[in-house]
Amino acid sequence: MALTPDDVGRIAKLARLELTVPEQAAMLQQLNGFFSIVERMKAIDTSGVEPLYTPLSAVHDVALRLRDDVATETNQRELNQRSAPAVEDGLFLVPKVKE
Template sequence: MKLNDVQRIAHLSSLDLSQAEAEAVLPQLQAVFALVEEMQAVDTSGLAPLAHPILFLRDLAQPLRSDAVTEVDHRAENMQSAPAEQDGYFLVPRVIE
């Protein structure tokens, strides 16, 4: 990766990088791409993909808490400070027509 690659990526990302900023970002991007190349070099042909890493770490992972309501509904109290509301929702000015 070269400096003009960094400037091209910045342009495609709509970022305005100065020459000094591009020079500072270059070694960081090179390190990221080096890590990606290192990861791609690993032979994973005999391994089945994991749906989620928690399946692999089930014995090590903390169990998920139960999905239970632990707080009461404060909607009426929260709506008291609203300048405008309708059916329990905040009303805001339309910004897109």
């Protein structure tokens, strides 16, 4: 999948970036290089290969240090919202943003 200069211009506009023509050309080259790497990786047959949860597990056994998924902090919503300029029904109120 190769991008065109128009694609880079559209991406820059969506990201609200003002790129010069040389910057757009460099970005086009970098993005197409990235996509070519992804295409090469997709072409590799990985059937039968177990995913690693950490790269170190390929070298030696790694014991996972997992903790129980338990809430350790109490609900402090009112305290956190005390400094907010506007709150309603436990939600922060913010001004509308329009273009």
